[in-house]
Amino acid sequence: MNSARLKEIALSAGASAAGIAPAADLPELDRFSVAVNAVPPGLSYLLRDPERRKNIKNWYAGARSVLVCVFRYWSPDTDYAAELAKAGDPMAYLRNTGRKAYQPALLSRTGAKISRYALGRDYHLTVKEKLAAMLAEIKKEKPAAEGKLFCDTSPVMEKELARLAGLGFRGKNTLLLSKELGSWSFIGGIALDLEAQADAPCGGDCGSCDLCQRACPTGALRDGRLDASLCLSYWTTQSKQEIPPGLAAKNPGWAYGCDACQEACPYNSPK
Ligand code: B12
Structure with missing residues (x-):
């Protein structure tokens, strides 16, 4: 599907920005393993099956592209x-x-x-609702399309996928940082069984x-x-x-x- 149309659908459903990442191995995980970070007991699930996180196809075999979205939850002007x-x-x-x-x-x-x-309201609910609306819209145009939604709770490396989709760089605080939107944003997306042209990854760093x-x-x-x-x-x-x-x-x-x-x-x- 045309990636410009996918992003248009995402923005209409409430994303603050959207991009396409390839459904492929994450090179970051070759250089840095999840295990190298100190993982306290409450996060031990991160160590489970690290190979699975390396490629979104290990979570959704049908994935051919990933629509990644950020949803801004706070503006710097808010008191x-x-x-x-x-x-x-x-x-x-x-x-x-x-x-x-x-x-x-x-x-x-x-x-x-x-x-x-x-x-505010639990973001897992608000983001998933918006992603579901996006998938419904995509299916209107491509009735055979299938996709799997993710926001926070799946074994998906969301920050790195967002960087690969051109949505920002990884800050020294480890978060996705957009030069336009800052970092007060949630990440969510849809692994799609549709081929779509991937965006250029976001370069840059905190200097x-x-x-x-x-x-x-x-x-x-x-x-x-x-x-x-x-x-x-x-x-x-x-x-x-x-x-x-x-x-x-x-x-x-x-x-x-x-x-x-x-x-x-x-x-x-x-x-
Ligand atoms: C586990 C988790 C946590 C844990 C651990 C956080 C962490 N940094 O790993 C805890 C509970 C502490 C946490 C806290 C927060 N979280 Co959290 N969390 C997650 C979750 C579920 C998984 C993240 C993960 O895989 N961590 C594992 C580690 C190993 O991954 P990593 O940080 O990417 O580590 C890599 C880097 O260190 C990199 N690396 C190593 N060396 C170097 C060197 C350089 C220079 C660079 C650039 C990178 C780099 O390699 C590592 C492996 O890939 C994600 C959702 C998801 N499924 O992705 C949300 C998520 C990351 N969290 C989110 C949020 C909002 C927060 C908080 C801001 C909430 C808050 N206000 O309290 C804080 C921020 C704390 C912080 N500075 O990270 C958002 C971030 C959105 C964004 N803009 O980036 C996410 C994406 C949830 C969402 N769907 O929106 N979180």
Whole structure:
């Protein structure tokens, strides 16, 4: 299918940007194995079957191309303090929106902060709805087309696929960083059984900027890698164990997720 048309469909269904990646081996995984990153117990699923993540065809054999989309969830002009206040009591907010905070003691502290990505409806639902609408539209034009949706929960290397689809480069905070949209975006996509012309991968890097690394309160970022066992996002949203006192002492108030490395990024500042 014409890749321009695929991207047009994606934008009409609510993507902030879209691109096409090849359904092929990810060269990144030859250079860096998933196992080289420190993987704490709550993320041990990342070590399961790493070969599977190397190629999206190992997840969906029919894949011939990948429509990758980013969905912006925060604009640099949005007032974080005002949005956090609107959410109200953090504990009640998280409970009512179906989220589980793994360090509940942090929620009752004055000034407890919820990450921007969680100040809204669960993105797994909103993104999947938009992707499903895209696939339905594609099927209207190509009734025999099949596809499989991914957003966060599948063994798919979403950041690298997004980079290959031309949507941004990989920042030193490990996230996908678009020069136009910054990094306050979710990634989601559709592995399609249609051939489509792939976009040029996005080049570029952070250059000498290391503001994210310096802003991380626990020193979790180094050389383009995240040591998740030090990441406050890991401890507050994934870990079933209590946060070690040494890390808790460095936490500037994040009770669900952490935005420190993205707040520091110049691409996320108001233009
Ligand atoms: C596991 C996971 C986490 C873990 C671990 C994060 C991590 N960096 O691995 C935890 C719970 C800590 C986490 C936190 C967050 N996450 Co998360 N997470 C994921 C998930 C499910 C898998 C990521 C993965 O495969 N990690 C494994 C490691 C090995 O992969 P990696 O970081 O890509 O590691 C590579 C690099 O280190 C690279 N590398 C090695 N050396 C070098 C050197 C250089 C210079 C470079 C460039 C690269 C490089 O090689 C490694 C192997 O490929 C993805 C969804 C998905 N299916 O992809 C979402 C995802 C990455 N998370 C997302 C988000 C939003 C977050 C948070 C911002 C949430 C928050 N505010 O709290 C934080 C950000 C923390 C951070 N700075 O990474 C978004 C990111 C969107 C974007 N713009 O990039 C994703 C894509 C979910 C989504 N669908 O939108 N997350």
